[in-house]
Amino acid sequence: METAIRRRRFRQRIEVERDVLSIVNNSLHWGRPLMGITDAAVNQWRSDLDLTSTLAEEANAIARTVLEIARRLSLNADDSRDVFEEGQLLPSSSVGELRAHLETIINRVAFKQLL
Amino acid sequence: MIPVQTIEPPNQVLSLRLFGSEARCDSDLGSDLDILAVLDSPLTSDIAASVTASVEALFRRNASISWYSKERVVEMYKAGHLFAWHLHLESASLTPGCRYDILKILGNPAEYTCAEEDVNSLIDILHSVPSSLEKCPNNSCYEAGIIFVCLRNIALSASSLSANGLDFSRYSPYKIADTIGIPFPLNKEEYRSLIHCRLCSQRGLPYAGLKYREVISLYGKAWKWAQQIKLFVKEAKDGNSN
Numbered sequence: 001m002e003t004a005i006r007r008r009r010f011r012q013r014i015e016v017e018r019d020v021l022s023i024v025n026n027s028l029h030w031g032r033p034l035m036g037i038t039d040a041a042v043n044q045w046r047s048d049l050d051l052t053s054t055l056a057e058e059a060n061a062i063a064r065t066v067l068e069i070a071r072r073l074s075l076n077a078d079d080s081r082d083v084f085e086e087g088q089l090l091p092s093s094s095v096g097e098l099r100a101h102l103e104t105i106i107n108r109v110a111f112k113q114l115l
Numbered sequence: 116m117i118p119v120q121t122i123e124p125p126n127q128v129l130s131l132r133l134f135g136s137e138a139r140c141d142s143d144l145g146s147d148l149d150i151l152a153v154l155d156s157p158l159t160s161d162i163a164a165s166v167t168a169s170v171e172a173l174f175r176r177n178a179s180i181s182w183y184s185k186e187r188v189v190e191m192y193k194a195g196h197l198f199a200w201h202l203h204l205e206s207a208s209l210t211p212g213c214r215y216d217i218l219k220i221l222g223n224p225a226e227y228t229c230a231e232e233d234v235n236s237l238i239d240i241l242h243s244v245p246s247s248l249e250k251c252p253n254n255s256c257y258e259a260g261i262i263f264v265c266l267r268n269i270a271l272s273a274s275s276l277s278a279n280g281l282d283f284s285r286y287s288p289y290k291i292a293d294t295i296g297i298p299f300p301l302n303k304e305e306y307r308s309l310i311h312c313r314l315c316s317q318r319g320l321p322y323a324g325l326k327y328r329e330v331i332s333l334y335g336k337a338w339k340w341a342q343q344i345k346l347f348v349k350e351a352k353d354g355n356s357n
Contacts, residue, residue, distance in 0.1 A: 011240060014261060017316075018247055018254065025253035032322055033253040035312075036260075040319030048322060077179075078147065078317035 260313030
């Protein structure tokens with residue numbers, strides 16, 4: 001039983017990370033893909049971007065939203081023991097509103113880049 | 116490296132230990148300073164601040180402290196949890212000789228019996244890499260990191276059935292190769308590139324520009340090896356049960 005729970009948590013973590021990264025990386029082509037959703041990965045991504053002031057504001061909003069999703073699901077820190085750890089994440093539906101917000105920002109950026 | 120000086124933590128702390136790569140003496144620039152603190156009461160901000168300050172003063176760097184309740188640690192030992200085995204085999208007390216340490220009292224964890232299930236579960240995750248990459252090729256660095264996690268932990272689980280026993284190191288796929296007779300097909304440079312990708316996605320290391328095709332190529336090698344390990348684990352388990 002414990003093993004099943006542990007596997008579920010690790011799998012679930014990967015699913016959430018893939019989902020968030022795909023929303024960002026499938027739409028934005030800023031030379032630096034977002035590589036993870038931990039505080040460290042998001043902050044590194046944000047500092048690597050070299051953007052105009054308008055897009056920089058949007059990048060900040062994206063970074064803030066991703067960090068909030070990670071924080072709410074307790075995925076904001078590296079946890080190399082996650083493969084072994086018990087318990088489940090909060091359901092990803094608990095961040096549905098934030099995920100929708102992230103998509104809205106991304107769509108807005110895509111539109112601005114078309115102009 | 117274990118410092119000579121030790122810590123006198125608050126009484127609620129039943130064990131304070133260094134674990135992970137620092138305790139194993141195979142740390143590098145990407146390694147955290149991993150500390151375990153076992154508590155017999157709920158974590159308070161005072162306890163957290165006191166322990167964190169003591170540990171960081173001792174090691175002169177930031178620490179990643181994992182807070183566990185006494186009950187949870189006892190459960191993990193009874194279940195033969197891999198983390199319990201790691202603590203038992205590789206952790207180092209930061210309070211040696213000067214006080215009660217619950218991990219010493221617990222002794223050996225129960226036998227780890229989930230190798231086959233764990234390997235199969237990790238192989239399932241590994242299997243999901245190509246389709247995920249197909250959906251988002253820009254996630255190549257992230258997916259390369261997932262390949263590393265799967266390979267390392269498949270080797271760790273399989274090592275429980277090898278003559279040398281559990282191997283928690285980052286390079287476990289190489290370490291078990293001779294004992295189980297299954298060579299690891301990635302060269303060290305390729306494997307290190309996967310590790311770097313994992314550190315990018317978790318610890319914010321600078322961008323690793325591993326491309327889609329490179330990741331797929333590494334995946335292909337990893338997949339064949341994982342299938343061999345799966346067979347080894349199944350045969351070893353079947354052999355043990357006969």
